[in-house]
Amino acid sequence: MWSEVPSRVATPVAIAPTSPQRKVSPVDGFLRIEQLSKAYQFDKPVFADVSFTLERGEFVCIIGHSGCGKTTILNVLAGLDTASSGHVFMDGREVAGPSLERGVVFQGHALMPWLTVRQNIAFAVKSRWPEWPAAQINVQVEKFVAMVGLSHAIDKKPSQLSGGMKQRVGIARAFSIQPKMLLLDEPFGALDALTRGTIQDELMTIVRQTQQTVFMITHDVDEAILLADRILLMSNGSETATGYVPGGIAEVVVNPLPRERTRAGLHHLDGYYELRNHIVDFLVTRAVAH
Amino acid sequence: MNSARSLQLKAALLSVLILLLVLGIWYIATASSGAAGAAAGLTAEQIEYAKMMGKEVGAAKSSGFPTLGQMGSTVWGHLANPFYDNGPNDKGIAIQLAHSLGRVGLGFGLACLVAIPLGFIIGMSPLLRRAFDPFIQVLKPISPLAWMPLALYTIKDSSVSGIFVIFICSVWPMLVNTAFGVAAVKRDWLNVASTLEVNPLRKAFLVILPAAAPTILTGMRISMGIAWLVIVAAEMLVGGTGIGYFVWNEWNNLSLTNVIFAILVIGVVGMLLDLAFGQLQKAVTYVE
Numbered sequence: 001m002w003s004e005v006p007s008r009v010a011t012p013v014a015i016a017p018t019s020p021q022r023k024v025s026p027v028d029g030f031l032r033i034e035q036l037s038k039a040y041q042f043d044k045p046v047f048a049d050v051s052f053t054l055e056r057g058e059f060v061c062i063i064g065h066s067g068c069g070k071t072t073i074l075n076v077l078a079g080l081d082t083a084s085s086g087h088v089f090m091d092g093r094e095v096a097g098p099s100l101e102r103g104v105v106f107q108g109h110a111l112m113p114w115l116t117v118r119q120n121i122a123f124a125v126k127s128r129w130p131e132w133p134a135a136q137i138n139v140q141v142e143k144f145v146a147m148v149g150l151s152h153a154i155d156k157k158p159s160q161l162s163g164g165m166k167q168r169v170g171i172a173r174a175f176s177i178q179p180k181m182l183l184l185d186e187p188f189g190a191l192d193a194l195t196r197g198t199i200q201d202e203l204m205t206i207v208r209q210t211q212q213t214v215f216m217i218t219h220d221v222d223e224a225i226l227l228a229d230r231i232l233l234m235s236n237g238s239e240t241a242t243g244y245v246p247g248g249i250a251e252v253v254v255n256p257l258p259r260e261r262t263r264a265g266l267h268h269l270d271g272y273y274e275l276r277n278h279i280v281d282f283l284v285t286r287a288v289a290h
Numbered sequence: 291m292n293s294a295r296s297l298q299l300k301a302a303l304l305s306v307l308i309l310l311l312v313l314g315i316w317y318i319a320t321a322s323s324g325a326a327g328a329a330a331g332l333t334a335e336q337i338e339y340a341k342m343m344g345k346e347v348g349a350a351k352s353s354g355f356p357t358l359g360q361m362g363s364t365v366w367g368h369l370a371n372p373f374y375d376n377g378p379n380d381k382g383i384a385i386q387l388a389h390s391l392g393r394v395g396l397g398f399g400l401a402c403l404v405a406i407p408l409g410f411i412i413g414m415s416p417l418l419r420r421a422f423d424p425f426i427q428v429l430k431p432i433s434p435l436a437w438m439p440l441a442l443y444t445i446k447d448s449s450v451s452g453i454f455v456i457f458i459c460s461v462w463p464m465l466v467n468t469a470f471g472v473a474a475v476k477r478d479w480l481n482v483a484s485t486l487e488v489n490p491l492r493k494a495f496l497v498i499l500p501a502a503a504p505t506i507l508t509g510m511r512i513s514m515g516i517a518w519l520v521i522v523a524a525e526m527l528v529g530g531t532g533i534g535y536f537v538w539n540e541w542n543n544l545s546l547t548n549v550i551f552a553i554l555v556i557g558v559v560g561m562l563l564d565l566a567f568g569q570l571q572k573a574v575t576y577v578e
Contacts, residue, residue: 080481098484110478114500114576123496127486159577177486 029053029089030213031077031181036086037246038072045084046072046237048246054181059207059214061224063279064234065287068247070217071185077215078104078183091180100128103174105184109166111158111173117145118154121173128177144176145169147206164195171203181213189219197263200226208259221279225272226263230254231279238288250286253279313358320357356547364547365554379539381531383555389531391559393449393524394517397456401513405461406506409468410494413502419469426466434459434520438527448528455524460513467509471502503574511567518560533559 031054039045047069054060062070075081077088079098088095090102111120121141126132132140145154148168158166167187174182187203188196204227207214218224224231235250257269266272356364372384412418434455441451475498483493525534533556540548 078481078485080484098481098487100485100487102485104481104485106478106481108478110476110482112479112482112497112500113578114503114574124486127488127492157577 030056030058030091031215032087032089033073033077034087034089036073036076036083036088038069038076038081039084044237044244045246047234047248050086050248052232052249052252054213054215056213057211058229059216059227060230060232061216061218061228062232062234063218063221063224063283064247065236065283068234068236068287070234074183074185074215074217078102080104100177101180103177103179103182105167105170105174105182105187107185107187107189109158109163109170111166111169113158116155116157117150117161117169118142120158120169121145121176124173124177140176144172147175148172148202162195164191164199167191168199168202171199171206175206175210175212181215182207184214184216186217186219188223196220196223201263203227221276221283222266224279225255225257225275226261226266228255229259233279233282233287235286236288251282317358320355356550361547361550364551368548368551378530381536383533383536383551386531386533386536387555387559390521390525390533393452393532394456394514394521397453398460398514398517400453400457401460401464402510404457405464405509405513406468409465409506409509410472410498412465413469413472414498419473426462430462430466434516435523435527438524442528448530452521452524452528452532456517456521459520460517463512463516464506464509467512468502468506471505471509472498474505475501500574500576504571504576507567507571507574511564511571514563514567515560518556518563522556 033053034051036050037045037048039048046067050073052060062073064070072081072083076083077095079095079102095102111117112123115123118138118141121144122137125137125140129137142151142154145151148171150165150168150172153161153165158169161169167190170187174184188199191199200223206212207227214227216227218227231253232249233251233253235247237247238245253275256271256275257266261269368383372382374380374382375385412422437455437458438451441454442448445451445454479497479501480493483497488497521532522534522537525532526538529535529538533552537549537552537556540546540552
């Protein structure tokens with residue numbers, strides 16, 4: 001009912017990379033992913049024929065079971081991994097290797113434990129603007145630490161912070177370099193439900209304010225519904241009667257809920273339960289978990 | 291806090307008791323042997339004669355073990371005047387120690403200069419790691435003193451040979467630990483550096499080096515421990531100066547008080563070196 005694309009039909013792998021099922025028009029789309037595939041075993045790609053676009057200022061979540069290749073897609077977008085075939089374009093230019101234009105928030109916060117919060121973020125800011133004087137770097141650092149509400153802990157080491165605070169620092173670091181888009185690899189996966197809720201709210205506020213383009217991996221259906229403008233549902237690769245079918249984007253769900261939604265009021269909105277049931281049904285029955 | 295302090299106090303008290311016990315045993319053991327020598331009722335000339343004839347060697351030896359009083363006066367003599375220099379075979383303990391520490395410092399420093407950069411490269415490149423591995427595995431277990439003849443033959447200078455032996459024994463633990471530490475740097479941190487487009491030099495010094503520093507320091511600490519063990523043996527071989535030569539020289543003089551004093555000094559200096567590296571290690575260790 002909300003889908004842009006019909007569900008994928010099981011197609012044998014041999015013709016998958018060449019079959020032009022759905023060409024993305026090359027004119028629009030801030031981030032364009034075309035016919036991406038990744039194969040660790042030659043004849044059994046983890047996913048194939050993955051194509052989608054992100055508009056500027058759009059928040060897109062990708063949801064799917066473990067092993068379907070979500071993180072690989074994100075790493076390819078980040079430039080940390082290479083696809084077996086296919087292309088990624090951002091702002092009309094092909095993505096080749098990591099870049100300061102795309103900020104990444106890692107699942108395990110990835111803060112450097114020997115640096116304080118201030119130094120961690122300053123490291124990023126200095127990398128982005130090497131010519132800046134120390135004072136200007138400091139202003140930028142303090143601004144983004146304040147944005148995630150951690151000014152009181154700015155001179156603490158990550159080991160002195162709670163899990164939620166560390167992840168906030170990770171988010172502040174990604175924002176501090178003012179990238180053209182953000183990539184979030186399941187950033188709240190390791191947090192408890194209460195902390196997760198608070199940080200989701202904060203992230204949503206910041207993203208709305210900064211008009212940031214975001215691509216985010218999540219396992220949490222409610223998180224996706226709260227944050228995303230569109231939700232990509234991804235299926236795992238599987239053996240079927242007709243042969244191996246690689247994983248891919250099975251469906252793109254457009255979030256019909258008003259953009260000004262909040263976590264507290266989410267479940268009172270019309271259409272919330274239908275949307276949630278639709279995604280859960282997909283994960284339970286169609287996504288083929290291993 | 292309180293219980294920790296009382297535990298510390300008890301431990302210190304027990305340490306003192308153990309020391310007193312050891313000294314007490316020493317006192318009683320040497321006192322009785324001295325009494326036995328006196329009970330034999332020999333005059334000084336007779337003892338001298340017996341020694342010259344090589345008789346009663348056992349008795350002479352047992353009475354030769356120094357008493358606590360003799361030991362104390364030797365220790366005091368050394369500590370009161372550590373810097374005297376009366377020619378090649380009679381130098382103050384501080385001068386001998388300075389020679390030993392100088393050799394260890396030079397050999398260890400050279401080993402740092404070689405092992406840490408090389409370990410860095412080996413740690414970063416799986417290819418080089420595999421290529422170097424057989425050499426490291428073969429060279430590592432060789433006793434450093436086994437290199438001594440080869441060093442003496444090729445270098446033709448005993449003092450430099452000593453430094454070389456220190457170098458060769460310090461290099462392996464540092465090399466292996468540096469390579470391991472660098473190879474084990476968390477993927478996440480390297481990914482952060484990549485996405486921030488950090489240049490290789492900055493990445494090496496600001497990400498990999500601090501991340502691997504605790505492991506590297508552990509290697510350096512082990513190396514320093516081994517170097518201090520080896521310097522004594524090396525100086526016994528090459529002679530001339532140093533605390534190892536001092537021990538050998540005093541053994542030739544049959545001056546057991548001096549030998550015991552030197553042993554104690556070696557122990558204390560070794561402990562201080564280890565403490566210093568322990569502090570350094572603490573300074574670079576981080577909690578994840």
